[in-house]
Structure formats: structure tokens, C-alpha cells
Amino acid sequence: MRAIPELPDQTNVLVISYLTIRRAIGISGLALPVVLLVGGWITGIPIQDNMSSYYHTGMRDVFVGTLCAIGVFLFCYQGYGWxxxxxxxxxxxxxxxxALCPLDFNSDPLLQKSVHGYLHTFSGGVFFSTLAFYSLYHFxxxxxxxxxxxxxxxxxxxxTSGIVILVSLLTMGIYLFFLDDxxxxxxxxxxxxxxxxxxxxxxFAAAWLARGRAIIADIAVDVLAYSSELLLKKRHAGSHPGLKQDEDLQKGPLDETNSNQS
Incomplete structure (x- = not known):
């Protein structure tokens, strides 16, 4: 009978941790607008009216690939409950x-000629609303x-990240629905x-990087914590300017007497 080969003592298992997924989502969001703008400038593509319009330029692969990656990362992410x-x-x-339902070429996001154009606009609103909910509630x-x-x-x-996302959505909604031509x-x-x-x-990138404990985010958190601590100490000292002096005056004679007795 043929012997069954022994399994190796150690097996290489690919594990994508929660922190890695969080950082990947944050880095993807952080890089997307920069790459679109700088890459477009290098290749002679002018700034588009919105990020979705880059689908119809030479930066299409960057736009689609980044959003597909974010979508996959979100599917892989498992939270604390249903x-x-x-x-x-x-x-x-x-x-x-x-990513997969592009906006119609050179069009207003609210005035599309195709079903996939309206799906794109709807998906954009849901995407930002979902990320705002993450920042305001889940995180x-x-x-x-x-x-x-x-x-x-x-x-x-x-x-703060969630509020900024909602304010941005509200501002874009006012622009699209209520402003005249x-x-x-x-x-x-x-x-x-x-x-x-x-x-x-x-x-949303800042929130996910902070949640993923990225180095740059942790540094920002430490700086914020240190600044808050200094502010609280300064405020406490300002509200009780004579407290320390009174304590010194009260303790001074007693300490001096004790030192003389010794």
C-alpha cells in the first residue's frame, strides 16, 4: 500500500487581519483622488467635473480598480454583529x-441617459452614506x-469624519437639486x-486609517491626546491661579518647623 506523505510541520496560511483590511481601505481612499489628479496632470488630462468622469479618460483603470478593491475589502470585513x-x-x-456602472459621458449626475448612469449616481450616495454611518456609529x-x-x-x-462626509453629501445635494443653472x-x-x-x-480614509491603527494615524491621535492634555492643564491652572500659591503658603511654615525640629 502506498504510504501517505506526511504533512509539513508548518503550513503557510494567508491571514488578512482586521487591521490590514482597515488600513487597505483607508490607503485606497487616501490615494484615489491624488492619483487621479496627478496621473491626469502627467498624462495631459484636465481636472474633471467629478471623480466619476475619470472613467471616460485614460485614468479609467485607476478609478475602477481602486473602487473594486475597496468593494472587495468591505466584503471581506467582518464586524461585531449582523x-x-x-x-x-x-x-x-x-x-x-x-466602478462597474459608469456615469454617462459629459453629463449631469442627475440627468442620465442610461440605466447604468442612474445606478452609478444612486450607488455613490449609498456608498458615502454607508461610510458616514460607519464613522458615526460602528467605529x-x-x-x-x-x-x-x-x-x-x-x-x-x-x-468628525462622519460629520464631514454628511456635510459634503448635503452640500453636493444642494448643488445638484436646488441651485439654478x-x-x-x-x-x-x-x-x-x-x-x-x-x-x-x-x-472616510482618515477614519479607516485611525481604526486600522496605521502609524500616521496613531501619531495624529497621540498629538491630539497630548494637545488635549496640555489644554486641560492650562485651563485648570487658569481657573485656579492662586491654588498652588495658597498650598505653598500653608505648607511652608509647617515644613520649616519640621525641618528645624529634625
Whole structure:
């Protein structure tokens, strides 16, 4: 009978940790607008009205590839319960929807000629809303459960990121739904949607990098914690300016008597 070969003592197992996925999502979001802008400048592509318009340029592969990667990372991410898992899955589906259902060429996001164009616009709104929900609800809750260092500062970063995303969405909604054509043309000439999307993307990237304990994010958290501590000490000293002097005056004679007796 043929002998069964022995398995090796150690097997190489590929493990993608939670921290790695969080960092990958954050780095992808951080790099996307920069690569689109700089890569477009190098290749002679002007700044587009919005990031989605880069699909119709030579930077298409960067745009589609990055969003597909973010979508896959979100699918791989497992949270603390079914609610967070569904949030991640919804974010993953919407990211893939943005990547695979392009916006119509040279068009207003609200005035599309195709079904995939409207799916793109809808997916974009769902994607940013999902990431805002992560920053405002899931991340602060998880941070407390995992007892992360500098908990207050991390929660501040998460919630600030979520608020910035929501404000960006609200601003883009006002631009798309309520402004007249003259104001739209004026803001479009300054690539308004592109810069607002950049702000929203970097906001969610900051939250995911902080959640992933990336080095640059941890440094920012430490600086914020140190600054908060100094501010609290200064405020406490300012509110009780004579407290230390009174304590010294009260303790001084007693200490002097004790020293003389000894």
C-alpha cells in the first residue's frame, strides 16, 4: 500500500487581519483622488467635473480598480454583529456599483441617459452614506469594545469624519437639486463636485486609517491626546491661579518647623 506523505510541520496560511483590511481601505481612499489628479496632470488630462468622469479618460483603470478593491475589502470585513456585516456588504455593493456602472459621458449626475448612469449616481450616495454611518456609529462603538488607547480622541476623529462626509453629501445635494443653472455653471467651472468628493473620500480614509491603527494615524491621535492634555492643564491652572500659591503658603511654615525640629 502506498504510504501517505506526511504533512509539513508548518503550513503557510494567508491571514488578512482586521487591521490590514482597515488600513487597505483607508490607503485606497487616501490615494484615489491624488492619483487621479496627478496621473491626469502627467498624462495631459484636465481636472474633471467629478471623480466619476475619470472613467471616460485614460485614468479609467485607476478609478475602477481602486473602487473594486475597496468593494472587495468591505466584503471581506467582518464586524461585531449582523448589522455591521450588512453595512459592510452594502458598502461593498455600492462601491462595485460605482466602478462597474459608469456615469454617462459629459453629463449631469442627475440627468442620465442610461440605466447604468442612474445606478452609478444612486450607488455613490449609498456608498458615502454607508461610510458616514460607519464613522458615526460602528467605529465609536467598536473602539470602546476593543479598549483602544486614547479612546476620546479616536471617537472624536471618527465622528468628525462622519460629520464631514454628511456635510459634503448635503452640500453636493444642494448643488445638484436646488441651485439654478447660472450658479451650477459657475461652481462647475471650479470643479466643485470633484473637490467635495475629495473631502468626503479623505474623511472616510482618515477614519479607516485611525481604526486600522496605521502609524500616521496613531501619531495624529497621540498629538491630539497630548494637545488635549496640555489644554486641560492650562485651563485648570487658569481657573485656579492662586491654588498652588495658597498650598505653598500653608505648607511652608509647617515644613520649616519640621525641618528645624529634625
Amino acid at each position: 448589522a455591521e456585516n450588512w453595512t459592510a456588504n452594502l458598502g461593498g455593493v455600492s462601491a462595485l456599483g460605482i 465609536p462603538r467598536e473602539s470602546r469594545l476593543e479598549a483602544e488607547p486614547h479612546l476620546w480622541e479616536r471617537k472624536w476623529i471618527y465622528r 447660472d450658479w451650477k455653471q459657475l461652481l462647475t467651472s471650479y470643479h466643485f463636485l470633484f473637490w467635495m468628493e475629495w473631502i468626503a473620500v479623505w474623511s
